Amino acid sequence: MTTWLGFICILLCSSLSFATEPTGWWAVSPEQVAGAPCKNHRPPTDAEMLNFLQPSSLNKKSETLYGISFKDEDPELLQLFRDLHSYDISMKGAQPLVLKSNCDKVLCSVQAIYGPRVGVQILFMLKRYGFNGSHLRTAKASLWRSDELDDVLTALSDYPIELYPLDYNRKLVHVKRGDRMRLPVGESVANSTMEIYDxxxxxxxxxxxxxLLHELGHVVARKDNVDESAPWLKVAGWRARNRTDRNGRPVQDFVLVDPSKAVSSYGKTNPREDFAESVTAYRFGGAMMKSSHSEKYDFLKQRVFDGKEYLSSQACLTxxxxxEVKREANDxxxxxxxxxxxxxxxxLDxxxxxxxxxxxxETLVKVMMGEAGTASNCTSRALQRLQLEKYSKGKKxxxxxxxxxxxxxxAFKGDTxxxxxxxVRTKFSNEAAKSINSDFRDSMNRTSCSSWAKDAQMLFTATPMLSKLAGGDRMYFYKNQRREGMSAFFERxxxxxxxxxxRLDLGILQNLP
Known part of the structure; x- marks a missing residue:
């Protein structure tokens, strides 16, 4: 009798432990996403995009970029044009990009290059959300169609604007048409690097x-690599495991200790997919997630969505x-x-x-490596910001x-x-020079500039001056050739x-554009 009772208990307990496991492949189905509270179903109009792209600076600048000569243009629009066409790592070794346009304004040029509407959409997407949709700066990509970008921009607008940019200038491209990625079962639709297939x-x-919304969930994690952080692994029921692969090399993977904490069957694949699925569930199935996975819900509410909830149509409005609360007080x-x-x-103070x-x-460091193009717009913004903060009459x-x-x-006088x-640039150059001690600088004359530069960039990226930047984005100096860019700068x-x-502090460090 005891044996049978024990056996029945095992069956019942096992059934109960798996009763809350997810049964659907997705946390929220396409139909649930479409019918979710506050789901946006409308892309931005041409008028809205053009209004957003209006020049934001009182200053004007003339500059030649990628073969196009711009005259009296807004510095921010010039920077967007530069970023839009800066090669990513897939184009390493490619010939420099040369564009043709009779326009001397950025908006006119992107319309000539990409098409009247697509050009506006691509420029808007970069400025508004930080995603680069240009097929010219990455390998194996095709020109977007306007209707496709309508879909993309609609999806981007569904996440809080405070989240953007998630990873500025990250590509969001349509893979070369006809290049379909076959899988063991079916074929790929899209991936977390924001490549979209036929x-x-x-x-x-x-x-x-x-x-799109699921893949964006992966990019949300990019903010601070939260999808493999210890707090996420704990709340999501994952445990890191160190083992060796078939070749005897050490590898780390993850084990889902508590399957009931996954929000979908796909989420049980690994912590990254679990995170992307959970982000989608929070935004488009919030009430259900809050009820069934309250710990995950609270984690995402605090760490990702900054306290904003989407539990009902009314909640979306209130x-x-x-x-947002801080900004209202700030205004x-x-x-x-x-x-x-x-x-x-x-x-000047x-x-x-x-x-x-x-x-x-961060802008000055990027300028050093040839990424940001110019530091002048940043210093203008800093001066405007500091003047306003100074005269805020005790109100924070x-x-x-x-x-x-x-x-x-x-507005400031030009000479101001x-x-x-x-x-600002001079102070930055002096700080950068001080970070490399005199003994190390003396070695500049004893070794090749190439060897010295490799050592210099390693020493410089470890300095206290860059601790805040490195802390905010710990992968900054390790991705997209940024170490190579800094090494090249020090060689110059x-x-x-x-x-x-x-001396080093009187060299080209002071001559940042």
Whole structure:
């Protein structure tokens, strides 16, 4: 009798333990996504995109980029054009990109290159969401069609705008048409590197949206690699496991200790898929997820969605993220600071230089490696921000939350901006030079510039000055040839110093564009 009772208990307990395991392949079906509270079903109109792309700076600049000569153009639009066509790592070794256009404005040029509407959509997508849709800067990609980009932009708008950019200038491209990726069963629709295949075009509109939103869930994790972080593994029921592969090499994988914590069968594949599925479930099946997976729901609410919830149509209208609440308070402080900041716009505070360097640090580093093109727009923004913060009359104003339009209300004389920008760059160059001690600099004359540069970039990226940047994006110096870019910069610096018999801090570090 006891044996039978025990056996029955085992059966019942086993059944109960698996009763809450997910049975569906997806956490939310395409139909559930389409009918979810606050699902956007409308792409931006041409008028909305063109309005968003209006020049944001009072300054104008003339510059030749990729063979096109621009005249009196907005510096930010020039930067977007530069970023749009900067090769990614797949184009290593390719001939420099040369474009043809009779236009001398960015908007006209992208329309000539990509098509009247697609050009606007691609430029808008980069500025609004940080995704690069150009097929010209990556290998094996095709030109998007306008209707396809309507789908893409609709999906992008479904996640909170505070999340963007998730990983600025990350590609979001349609793979070369006809290049279908066959799988053991079926074929690939899209992947987490944001490559979209022909199979995607053959799906229903609801399925296309669900696919994009799932893949975006992977990019959300890119913010701080949260999908393999210890807190996520714990709340999601995963455990890291170290083992050796068939060749005897050490590898790490993950074991799902508690299958009931997965939100879908696909989510049981690994922590990354589990995270992407959970993000989609939070946004498009929030009420169900909060009830069935409350720990995961709370984790995503705090770590990803900044407190904003999507439990009902009404909640979508009333629920606000912490950033939205801060921005509302910030707008009040801004209104009080504006008049005095305008009046004293050209009175530079000596403390601003160090603060501006901190604000522009990432931009200045990228300029060193030839990624960001120019630091001038950053220093202009920093000066506008600091003036407003200074005159906020005791009310806490966070300049990082201000829009371009709000910042542009503060205009400076041309020589004020030039002087300020030069002082910020000079301080940055001095700090960079100090990070490399004199003994190490002496070795510049004893070894080849190539060897010295490799050592210099390793030493520089480990300096306290870059600790904040490295902490915010710990993979920054390891991806997309960024280490190679910094090494190339120091090699140029070495040659410049040798040729001009100058010190490192008086070399090309001060001459950032």
């Amino acid at each position: 199979m995607w075009n053959e799906l229903s509109q609801a399925e296309r949206q669900q696919t 629920s606000k993220s912490r950033t 009040v402080a801004y209104a009080g600071a504006l008049a005095k900041a305008r009046k004293n716009a050209n009175n 000596s403390k601003f230089i160090a603060q501006a360097q901190e604000i522009c640090l 104003l966070d300049g990082s939350l201000l829009s371009d339009q709000q910042l542009n209300a503060i 901006e030039v002087d300020f920008s030069k002082r 610096a070495c040659r410049s110093v040798r040729q001009n018999a100058g």
